[in-house]
Amino acid sequence: GEDVEQSLFLSVREGDSSVINCTYTDSSSTYLYWYKQEPGAGLQLLTYIFSNMDMKQDQRLTVLLNKKDKHLSLRIADTQTGDSAIYFCAETPVDYNKLIFGAGTRLAVHP
Amino acid sequence: NAGVTQTPKFQVLKTGQSMTLQCAQDMNHEYMSWYRQDPGMGLRLIHYSVGAGITDQGEVPNGYNVSRSTTEDFPLRLLSAAPSQTSVYFCASTGRTAPYEQYFGPGTRLTVT
Numbered sequence: 001g002e003d004v005e006q007s008l009f010l011s012v013r014e015g016d017s018s019v020i021n022c023t024y025t026d027s028s029s030t031y032l033y034w035y036k037q038e039p040g041a042g043l044q045l046l047t048y049i050f051s052n053m054d055m056k057q058d059q060r061l062t063v064l065l066n067k068k069d070k071h072l073s074l075r076i077a078d079t080q081t082g083d084s085a086i087y088f089c090a091e092t093p094v095d096y097n098k099l100i101f102g103a104g105t106r107l108a109v110h111p
Numbered sequence: 112n113a114g115v116t117q118t119p120k121f122q123v124l125k126t127g128q129s130m131t132l133q134c135a136q137d138m139n140h141e142y143m144s145w146y147r148q149d150p151g152m153g154l155r156l157i158h159y160s161v162g163a164g165i166t167d168q169g170e171v172p173n174g175y176n177v178s179r180s181t182t183e184d185f186p187l188r189l190l191s192a193a194p195s196q197t198s199v200y201f202c203a204s205t206g207r208t209a210p211y212e213q214y215f216g217p218g219t220r221l222t223v224t
Binding site for chain 2: 004
């Protein structure tokens, strides 16, 4: 079945770049998403990439997609303390209502 | 727009009790979903609905019921609460156009003792 995997924890220094990685198994994925969850809150869409794209840049965020290896990454440039949160990778197959989530990567930013 | 609202924010139940988690959205979205979030496991889909009167099971439906009598509301009912249902529950509705963003409510933290 469909599966999404990501590492559980990442610690970076303020001002450095963060790279969060994700692998997925469903080759029919149409959109792949990165959601952000701040403490005590619901998830918010951070960025997304359509499956026929390799890269997408949105201000400090860069998403890279390697369809052959089914690997997705999120790079946050100039990481700030406000970026501390849990980041979820998610994919949707044909049924857009069914998101398959990874376990989430907790990003800790320290001075 | 209030977006997606959920009540209550916190709830403690005893084993065997039943209750309903409320969810409402004011964006006229047809698709709505319920997830549970457990540490180290991400979000898992419980039930979803593609429109009023239509519901279907997700990955972990056992012990939960849903109904969708209106476009706006999608309540989740726990039939007989068990400690394994201790979790954070999120309701979401899905946008109508690409990229089909899911809008999440703030969550309900449920503890079953």
